Amino acid sequence: MRRVFWILTLAACSADNSAYVAGFSPPSPASGHIRMITPPVLDIEPGKDVTYCQWMADASDVSRQIANVEGYQSHGGHHLVLYATTVREPVGTSRICTDEDMLSITFVGAVGGEGTAGPAAKLPPGLAFEVPPGMALMANTHYLNATDDPFDGQSVVDVQFGDPAHPMPSVGFFAVSWGRFMIPRATPEVTSGGWCTATRDLRFIMWTNHMHEYGTSVFSEVERLDGTMVTMSRDVTWRAEQAFNAPWVRWDPAAPMVVKAGERFHVSCTWSNTTDADVGFPREMCIASGFTLDAMPQLSCQAK
Numbered sequence: 001m002r003r004v005f006w007i008l009t010l011a012a013c014s015a016d017n018s019a020y021v022a023g024f025s026p027p028s029p030a031s032g033h034i035r036m037i038t039p040p041v042l043d044i045e046p047g048k049d050v051t052y053c054q055w056m057a058d059a060s061d062v063s064r065q066i067a068n069v070e071g072y073q074s075h076g077g078h079h080l081v082l083y084a085t086t087v088r089e090p091v092g093t094s095r096i097c098t099d100e101d102m103l104s105i106t107f108v109g110a111v112g113g114e115g116t117a118g119p120a121a122k123l124p125p126g127l128a129f130e131v132p133p134g135m136a137l138m139a140n141t142h143y144l145n146a147t148d149d150p151f152d153g154q155s156v157v158d159v160q161f162g163d164p165a166h167p168m169p170s171v172g173f174f175a176v177s178w179g180r181f182m183i184p185r186a187t188p189e190v191t192s193g194g195w196c197t198a199t200r201d202l203r204f205i206m207w208t209n210h211m212h213e214y215g216t217s218v219f220s221e222v223e224r225l226d227g228t229m230v231t232m233s234r235d236v237t238w239r240a241e242q243a244f245n246a247p248w249v250r251w252d253p254a255a256p257m258v259v260k261a262g263e264r265f266h267v268s269c270t271w272s273n274t275t276d277a278d279v280g281f282p283r284e285m286c287i288a289s290g291f292t293l294d295a296m297p298q299l300s301c302q303a304k
Contacts, residue, residue, distance in 0.1 A: 021152040024074035033070060033158035036139070039094035041153040044076060044145045049283060053097040055089045056082070056157065057137040065128040065162030065170065069109025073155040077114035078142040078243070080155045084108050084135040097140065106135065107173040111157060112243070121246070123171060123291065124205060124253055128162050130170035174202060175289035176220065176265045178303040179281035183214060183273040193268030193286065194303025195223075200294075203256035207232050207249045207290035213240035214271040214279055220288035223264040232257070232265075232288065256293055267303060 020026070021040045029035045036056040044050060069082055083105035108129040110121055123129070131137065143153035162168055181192035209218040215238040222230045233249045235242070251257045259265075269286035273279050 021074055021154045023151075024072075024154050026072035026156050029156075029158035030070060030160075033068070033160045036137070036157050036159060038080070038139055038141055038155045038157070039092055041094070041141070041143060043150045044143055044153050045150050046145050046148050048145045049143075050153075051097055051140065051142045051282075052094055053101045054139045054141055055091050055093040055136060056139050058091055059088060059134050059136045060131070061133050062164070063133055064131040064164075065168060066108045066131060066159055067128045067162045067168070068122065068160040069111065069157060071111040071155060071157040073111065073114045073141075073143075074153050075114055075151055076143045076145050076147075076153050077155060078144050079113060079140075080111045080142075080157055081107065081140040082109040082157055082159070083138050083140060084129075084131040085138045086135055087138070088136055089138075091136075101138070105138070106130075106132070108137070109157070109159070111155070112246070113241075121206065121208075121248070121291070124250075126168055127171050127205075127253070128168040169293070171205070172202075172292040172294045173289065174204075174292055175287060175300045176267050176303055177300055178267050178269070178286040180304075181269070181280065181284075181286060183271045183279040183284060185273060185276050185278050187273050189216070189270060189272055191268060191270040193266065195264050195266050196301035196303045197264050198259050198261055198301070200261050202259045203293040204232075204259065204290045205251050205253050205256050205293060207257070207288065208246040209233050209235055209238075209267070209269075210243065210246060210285055210287040210289065211238055211269055211271070212243050212284050214273050214284050215240075215243075215269060216272050217270045218268065218286070218288075220265065220267045222259055223266060225260060225263055229266075232290075253293060265301060265303070 178194040219234040
């Protein structure tokens with residue numbers, strides 16, 4: 001692949017629409033943002049649900065900070081998540097994600113769905129995501145074709161890098177993931193969830209739940225060392241669009257939500273499946289996640 005084709009500067013993006021698939025014409029990036037264009041995912045067939053890992057920028061020998069991420073997706077876009085990764089591939093590499101890809105990553109930003117400009121997770125002013133030395137930038141892109149015709153999918157991600165001369169405090173990312181569920185076909189209500197234990201003290205400033213379109217409600221909570229239950233986030237009614245635009249619970253960085261080592265996270269999800277096919281992970285999800293004041297690589301707590 002032509003390596004420089006996918007990583008374009010601000011000026012080049014605003015002047016050239018030939019880099020985009022048919023029907024995709026995102027507006028120019030905001031001031032101070034550098035546009036990165038994903039390789040197209042061609043001929044997504046009707047009914048297909050595809051997720052690709054796409055390498056957007058090489059690793060650096062110095063630490064970099066990302067202050068903001070914006071972007072757009074073409075028709076059928078479900079999400080774009082930008083990660084720092086230790087997996088090194090040539091820029092422009094585009095392939096189905098492997099288990100190794102998803103175990104070697106640090107979250108640095110996300111865009112939710114076609115037509116979305118704003119970030120799916122905007123940090124409080126003065127904080128940034130850290131891209132450690134030796135880590136490349138990889139986009140995890142997801143497309144769904146709910147139409148009767150094939151189409152090509154593509155995304156752009158606009159990145160505002162921090163000023164190396166004036167570094168900001170960096171945040172960490174923590175996720176509780178429950179994947180051991182199956183939603184039987186033609187079942188109006190199924191509830192499932194799991195628990196996992198914090199292995200270190202964590203200071204949260206943002207927290208959210210995540211499901212897809214079959215979700216109807218979800219809550220996440222923490223069991224304190226004394227047995228007290230504290231709600232982190234509760235969505236009594238889940239709407240499909242929340243998968244693209246998460247409702248974040250926020251705490252003042254001066255007074256974060258502290259979870260102590262040994263305390264337990266619990267996430268519980270309820271779905272409705274009126275289709276004629278069973279649905280499981282990753283077509284549906286049951287995840288709760290948040291950002292902490294503890295600068296660290298991404299931590300994923302697999303619930304049991």
